[in-house]
Amino acid sequence: MYVNADLSRRAVVGPDDYHWVASPQPGVERMMLERFGPEQARATSIVQYAPASLFPPHSHPAGEEILVLSGVFSEVAAHYPAGWYLRNPPGSSHRPSSAGGAVIFVKLRHMMGCEQQSVRIDTNNAVHWREFDGGAVCALYADAAEHVALLRLDGGVSLPHGCPAELLVVHGELRLDGHGYAAGTWMRFPEGDQAEIHAGVPGATLYVRTRGPAAGAAA
Missing domain, CATH: 2.60.120.10 (Jelly Rolls)
Incomplete structure (x- = not known):
């Protein structure tokens, strides 16, 4: 799947343009902002977790970047309310979930291979x-x-x-x-x-x- 894949053109997507698409996991939906291939592809999305939704443990060979926009996003025992910025480097793995629901901004497979450190920043501080x-x-x-x-x-x-x-x-x-x-x-x-x-x-x-x-x- 290719969405806004022509990098030579300006792309603008507003809330009125949102079209939620089901992910492989029940209760998790995505608004695809840009995508450059099939399910395992470089992509930028808004992702919406319904209450009590989760993904099984999985890895990110080319990294993942997250900004929590609303609710609380969790990785096992670590809980990140709105305003947290997370960066999981290439080769990292996690089990994301949300007990009460959350909306996150996500970028996948765009990191340099030399990136090694995870990042956790509370922008509310x-x-x-x-x-x-x-x-x-x-x-x-x-x-x-x-x-x-x-x-x-x-x-x-x-x-x-x-x-x-x-x-x-x-x-x-x-x-x-x-x-x-x-x-x-x-x-x-x-x-x-x-x-x-x-x-x-x-x-x-x-x-x-x-x-x-x-x-x-x-x-």
Whole structure:
């Protein structure tokens, strides 16, 4: 299956576009944002866990990245409420579940093979944030290929460092080329895109991925 697989084109998916697709496990549904092949493929999705749903133990040969958007996401005895960022490196394994239900943003099979460390960051903790004029940044991960951060922007403030590779509107409203986009909107931009991006009047919290460590908003 291929969804938004042409990387030379801008892709925008808003909450009104969501179409939930059943996963191999009962109670777990996915909204596919991008996919580059069959079930075991590089993909980006919003995943919805119904209460008491779970996956059996499984591995991630090319890694997995998660941002918990709502509810509580669990890995056996470890429980991650909304706002936690998780990064499971290539070759890792886990048994995900949710007792009360959860919605998570997930990226699969996009990591570099040399990545080895797991990452667990509670973005609700102020110690992880650094303020700048017009907002704040929470650095999540950086390597030679990508830089990942959460950004909080005050109303009307432009995205620092220009157009990113990818973003998700976590809270608030984003303005792209004069149009407003609500929380839950995912965007991917081709290299060289000149998009004009700033927070709407209520401000915005964004997951942002940029190309290379030096280009990120948290650099």
